[in-house]
Amino acid sequence: MAKKQVYDHGKIEKKWQKKWETSKIYKTDDKTLKLGQKKFYVLDMFPYPSGEGLHVGHPKGYIATDVVSRMKRMSGFKVLHPMGWDAFGLPAEQFAIKNKTNPMIGVKKTVARFKKQVSIIGLDYDWDREINTTDPKYYKWTQWTFLKMLEAGLAYESHEPINWCPSCKTGLANEDVEDGKCERCGTPVEKKPLRQWVIKITKYADRLLNDLEALEWPEPIKDAQRNWIGRSEGAEVTFKTNTGVDISVFTTRVDTLFGVTYVVVAPESKLIAEFGNNIKNQKDVAEFIKNTSKISDIERTAADKPKNGLKLEGVVAINPANNEEVPVFIADYVLANYGTGAVMVVPAHDTRDYAFAKKYNLPIREVIIPERVDLRNPPRKGKETVERQNIHAIVKNKKGEFLCLKWNKFNWLTFPMGGVEKGEDVVEAARREVAEETGYKNLKLVKVLGGQVRAEYFAAHKDQNRTAFTTAVLFDLIDDEQGEITDENDCDVLWLSKEKVTTENMTHAEMDIWLKRLVDMNDMSFVDDGVLINSAKFTSLKSEEARGKIAKAYGKLVTKYKLRDWVFSRQRYWGEPIPVIHCAKCGVVPVPYKDLPVVLPKVKSYEPTGTGESPLANILSWVNVKCPKCKGPGKRETNTMPQWAGSSWYYLRYMDPKNDKALVDPKKEAFWSPVDFYVGGAEHAARHLIYARFWHKFLQDIGVVKYSEPFKKLQNVGLIMGEDGRKMSKRYGNVVNPDTIVETYGADTLRLYEMFMGPFDQEITWKTDNIIGVRRFLERVWRMHERVVDDKKTNAKKGVAKKDAPGLENATEILFNQTIKKVTDDINTLGFNTAISQMMILVNQLEKSEAIPKSVYLTLIKLLAPFAPHATEELWMLLGQKGSVHTSGWPEYDSKKLVLNTITVMVQVNGRVRDQFSAELGISKEEMEKLALDSKYIQDNFAGKTPARVIVVPNKIVNLVY
RNA sequence: GCCGGAGUGGUGGAAUGGUAGACACGCACGACUCAAAAUCGUGUCUCGCAAGGGGUGAGGGUUCAAGUCCCUCCUCCGGCACCA
Numbered sequence A: 001m002a003k004k005q006v007y008d009h010g011k012i013e014k015k016w017q018k019k020w021e022t023s024k025i026y027k028t029d030d031k032t033l034k035l036g037q038k039k040f041y042v043l044d045m046f047p048y049p050s051g052e053g054l055h056v057g058h059p060k061g062y063i064a065t066d067v068v069s070r071m072k073r074m075s076g077f078k079v080l081h082p083m084g085w086d087a088f089g090l091p092a093e094q095f096a097i098k099n100k101t102n103p104m105i106g107v108k109k110t111v112a113r114f115k116k117q118v119s120i121i122g123l124d125y126d127w128d129r130e131i132n133t134t135d136p137k138y139y140k141w142t143q144w145t146f147l148k149m150l151e152a153g154l155a156y157e158s159h160e161p162i163n164w165c166p167s168c169k170t171g172l173a174n175e176d177v178e179d180g181k182c183e184r185c186g187t188p189v190e191k192k193p194l195r196q197w198v199i200k201i202t203k204y205a206d207r208l209l210n211d212l213e214a215l216e217w218p219e220p221i222k223d224a225q226r227n228w229i230g231r232s233e234g235a236e237v238t239f240k241t242n243t244g245v246d247i248s249v250f251t252t253r254v255d256t257l258f259g260v261t262y263v264v265v266a267p268e269s270k271l272i273a274e275f276g277n278n279i280k281n282q283k284d285v286a287e288f289i290k291n292t293s294k295i296s297d298i299e300r301t302a303a304d305k306p307k308n309g310l311k312l313e314g315v316v317a318i319n320p321a322n323n324e325e326v327p328v329f330i331a332d333y334v335l336a337n338y339g340t341g342a343v344m345v346v347p348a349h350d351t352r353d354y355a356f357a358k359k360y361n362l363p364i365r366e367v368i369i370p371e372r373v374d375l376r377n378p379p380r381k382g383k384e385t386v387e388r389q390n391i392h393a394i395v396k397n398k399k400g401e402f403l404c405l406k407w408n409k410f411n412w413l414t415f416p417m418g419g420v421e422k423g424e425d426v427v428e429a430a431r432r433e434v435a436e437e438t439g440y441k442n443l444k445l446v447k448v449l450g451g452q453v454r455a456e457y458f459a460a461h462k463d464q465n466r467t468a469f470t471t472a473v474l475f476d477l478i479d480d481e482q483g484e485i486t487d488e489n490d491c492d493v494l495w496l497s498k499e500k501v502t503t504e505n506m507t508h509a510e511m512d513i514w515l516k517r518l519v520d521m522n523d524m525s526f527v528d529d530g531v532l533i534n535s536a537k538f539t540s541l542k543s544e545e546a547r548g549k550i551a552k553a554y555g556k557l558v559t560k561y562k563l564r565d566w567v568f569s570r571q572r573y574w575g576e577p578i579p580v581i582h583c584a585k586c587g588v589v590p591v592p593y594k595d596l597p598v599v600l601p602k603v604k605s606y607e608p609t610g611t612g613e614s615p616l617a618n619i620l621s622w623v624n625v626k627c628p629k630c631k632g633p634g635k636r637e638t639n640t641m642p643q644w645a646g647s648s649w650y651y652l653r654y655m656d657p658k659n660d661k662a663l664v665d666p667k668k669e670a671f672w673s674p675v676d677f678y679v680g681g682a683e684h685a686a687r688h689l690i691y692a693r694f695w696h697k698f699l700q701d702i703g704v705v706k707y708s709e710p711f712k713k714l715q716n717v718g719l720i721m722g723e724d725g726r727k728m729s730k731r732y733g734n735v736v737n738p739d740t741i742v743e744t745y746g747a748d749t750l751r752l753y754e755m756f757m758g759p760f761d762q763e764i765t766w767k768t769d770n771i772i773g774v775r776r777f778l779e780r781v782w783r784m785h786e787r788v789v790d791d792k793k794t795n796a797k798k799g800v801a802k803k804d805a806p807g808l809e810n811a812t813e814i815l816f817n818q819t820i821k822k823v824t825d826d827i828n829t830l831g832f833n834t835a836i837s838q839m840m841i842l843v844n845q846l847e848k849s850e851a852i853p854k855s856v857y858l859t860l861i862k863l864l865a866p867f868a869p870h871a872t873e874e875l876w877m878l879l880g881q882k883g884s885v886h887t888s889g890w891p892e893y894d895s896k897k898l899v900l901n902t903i904t905v906m907v908q909v910n911g912r913v914r915d916q917f918s919a920e921l922g923i924s925k926e927e928m929e930k931l932a933l934d935s936k937y938i939q940d941n942f943a944g945k946t947p948a949r950v951i952v953v954p955n956k957i958v959n960l961v962y
Numbered sequence B: 001g002c003c004g005g006a007g008u009g010g011u012g013g014a015a016u017g018g019u020a021g022a023c024a025c026g027c028a029c030g031a032c033u034c035a036a037a038a039u040c041g042u043g044u045c046u047c048g049c050a051a052g053g054g055g056u057g058a059g060g061g062u063u064c065a066a067g068u069c070c071c072u073c074c075u076c077c078g079g080c081a082c083c084a
Helices: A009-023 A059-074 A090-099 A103-119 A136-151 A201-214 A219-229 A254-259 A271-278 A282-294 A351-359 A426-438 A511-519 A543-554 A666-672 A688-701 A738-745 A747-756 A768-787 A791-798 A810-828 A832-846 A854-864 A869-878 A925-934 A936-942
Strands: A039-044 A078-080 A155-158 A161-165 A170-172 A190-193 A196-199 A232-241 A247-251 A262-265 A309-319 A324-331 A342-345 A371-373 A385-396 A402-407 A412-414 A417-419 A443-448 A453-459 A464-477 A491-496 A555-560 A580-583 A587-590 A624-626 A633-636 A677-680 A714-716 A902-909 A912-920 A949-953 A957-961
Touching: A009 A738, A009 A747, A009 A869, A039 A059, A039 A666, A059 A078, A059 A677, A059 A747, A059 A810, A090 A103, A136 A155, A136 A587, A136 A688, A201 A219, A201 A688, A219 A688, A232 A254, A232 A543, A247 A254, A247 A262, A247 A342, A254 A543, A262 A309, A271 A282, A271 A309, A282 A309, A282 A324, A342 A351, A385 A426, A385 A511, A402 A426, A417 A426, A426 A443, A426 A464, A426 A491, A464 A511, A543 A555, A738 A747, A738 A768, A747 A768, A747 A832, A747 A869, A768 A832, A768 A854, A768 A869, A810 A832, A810 A854, A832 A854, A854 A869, A902 A925, A902 A936, A912 A925, A912 A936, A925 A936, A925 A949, A925 A957
Parallel strands: A039 A078, A039 A677, A262 A324, A371 A453, A385 A464, A677 A714, A902 A957
Antiparallel strands: A155 A196, A161 A170, A161 A190, A232 A247, A232 A309, A232 A555, A262 A342, A309 A324, A385 A402, A385 A417, A402 A412, A402 A491, A443 A464, A453 A464, A580 A587, A580 A633, A624 A633, A902 A912, A949 A957
16 A cells, blocks of 8 residues: 655654645634634633743643644634734843844844744644734734723722832832732832822722633632632721721721720821821821831731831720720731721731730730530520639649549539639639639649630539630649548549540530640630620620621621732833823823824833833923824823733734724624633733733623633643753753754654643653653554555455444454544543543554554544644555545544443452453343352352342442452 | 642553553563664562562541542642731
8 A cells, every 4th residue: 555654754744834834724714704603712822922932841732722723623613723922021121122122123033933933843823813912003902992991981090109110110010019029020029109000900800700600710720810809898997086087997807896906007098197286206107107118018028027016196096886995006017008008906806916916015805705515515495594704724733634523423524613703813713613623722823725715505513504604724733732622512533634635525615625725825816706795785696697787887898809900001111102192281181093003112222211201201202292182282101001911802813813993803703702722821810811801801891892701711731840840941951942852853742742741731840751652652653554454455354344344353443432532532621641642552452453444544643633743644645645634524433332342340359359250241230240259259268158248330340248 | 827739650640439550751571683773572569489468648437349539637839918
């Protein structure tokens, strides 16, 4: 048949890449779009073409989308698989500064290099749809959308302090700050008041949160977004002050309102100025504010976070719940831009407040206590309920044993315990009870073990239900001196080791709490929900119930988000100009739509000015324009947009890349949206993926797009690490260049290897040594073509009828069908590694036969085509097939031929495999059981015995339980 | 601290609750060769000569049966973090 041919990957790959380019077989023709036609939009997160070039980690995602795209095309879908460039931003600008050339030139070069590197891998992009965010024809529509947002009141100017990177000399959005440092250069970020454009993304917070639900995204990414949006429900309560200015606070724990012992205001809060001369220590306050602003965020939020504050002398706030006057502080642990910028402080029930209160020696008032119901002595119906103040005395001797009482009458095991009598404090009461019940006199107080615990139980010795508020007091025993035991209860006094003092052994319902407090002696603030005490008419309510009632009585329920509005200005050159004009008379005037795009002018110096103005401010001929409204003198906005602007909607432009009348033709948008499959790095969870979702929702609101979400299914690519286990980076000298691998092993091998390495979404270490495995596989497939024969011949040889093609032995034919099914399923679920391994299994099997039916081989070639497009295309041609394998149909399997007729049944004894036997598929349960009992192992070991139980799993297992 | 994810041979990894280690790398031995490379074959979790036993981070539990489900803990990775 086919003549002998060597597998020369270099020659083959170059040849087909050229042919595909000229024949445009991957072009997505959309002249004939019909709604309802099967479509598949598969998208890579487009790259920032940096000068560094690619390493082998970069194309992993591109290869995956390529495999999916090719498989879908072969399956008859209309496929959109485009690529473009996200090219605005700092790296290109730094390049410009260094070389004093327009960044456009640098971008052109790096794009060309990038494209070349991508091309040799044989990806099936439709390059006619290539886009570039820095192309004025593209950013015209970025600017257009901004104007629409301005119109909708979503874009506004603000002068509040923002994150400022002193090294990049530009403002940053919250999302661009990591650990208090600039995400790009690592410089600690400062706060700087600056005029800037901000977008009200917070208005979409609820929709961004709720719509996550229906997305087929990895759960961790959805979680990261939920976290970032940070919805929290709470209450706003207003504290009146003696200054006439009210302080409004936000809290999620309004149930603790009666425990407020002071109020704290953020140093940056406007309230400070509003209090004015009421503040008696103005000088100190000013000093404190100055010092706080000097410290960068990174220090302010450093590891152990010391909380600094200062009392505002002369200012007192009134707790609306109890009309109590409480002092007002400023402190650095309160943020101005979350909630109301002021908090009510409840040291007893918040760890931060607790730390602050301890440091400044402020009162701590407990209003929530844990509660337990004693399940072993639950309250009984019909019995009187008595409230009691109790103590539990926990006494430890030098051996570390605890003093306990064994109650003979009730089978109880308790600490010495009892009620607090009039005029006694808890420590006195505890000493008294120990003396009365055990005789021990000499105790040294260690500490009171936190606050009270509420417990409900039945006190059998007094025949009444108790609601006890119990305090535990911890003592060390000084010596064994014992007085007389005066208590009349029949108890034995015991010393029990630590191991015996457990929740199981001890009768106290509060035991788990005591044990926890014995271990962690420091943290005494109780932050969980519980039962209210000291809270007037709300006392005895549970936290949750109390929140609703207290909020209603003294404030209102509100919802807050951690998400902040999007700081949209950059004081840099290389970005989309924000299309507005400032006019002395008319204020902010949008550039008329017909004048878009506002093209970025060429400048001599790209250096950032650092003054808060972008370098554009120096180009007077560009800056000075007529006001479009009054025709008077105006000035262009010189801030530019962040890099995230252009990438927030690029996926829409691929659908209609050359349209100069609209952002995208609605018909095309309706056909292609949403992106069916989106692949990229997990690092974009909180930025690109939030901005893009927001942008899309806005476009939906103004009728540009049809659906509410842009990306239906998202998949993260796992990083490829260097051979040393570290991130691939020039810094570590562990970079592997894909060009070298393609040169030595071929693009098909590289593709197969990257897909075979391991689970697609998992981080994995590159090992050049392992590549040889997939290369050998490819060579075996290649050599096999020499043994291909017409199906008629193999059928004749095996004596099978023609219709039973492909004329394989039964077992092989089953394997063949299984392979078609598994490869198809696995590509759909991104199990590329197991898809390849299944093909390897088939090939290993086919290797054993002398002749391979042509139809079988052609099917194998098709299955392999998405992974190794060049070699398979060549083999397709060598076997005399017409057209391209990539436009041939995707194979289908025979669902009747997925399982063998002869099965192997395992015989288990007590769940462990001991023997096996063969049987016909579909054998009855009874038959299986009988054969299992007849098996050699059972006969040898259990002859004559009847199993206690028999479990039969049809066609698989018989488990005999003896 | 909070929220996620993951721990399986020498290595990468595979296993709808049903034969743990598929597939591949590496290694060992063998065939071919004057020889080597390439290729092909056999073996390769572990203890044991064997029969047999043990084994999926640790410990418990559910089940006829657990890598898989539940609980406690340990380790590693990722995200968020003074968000009231």
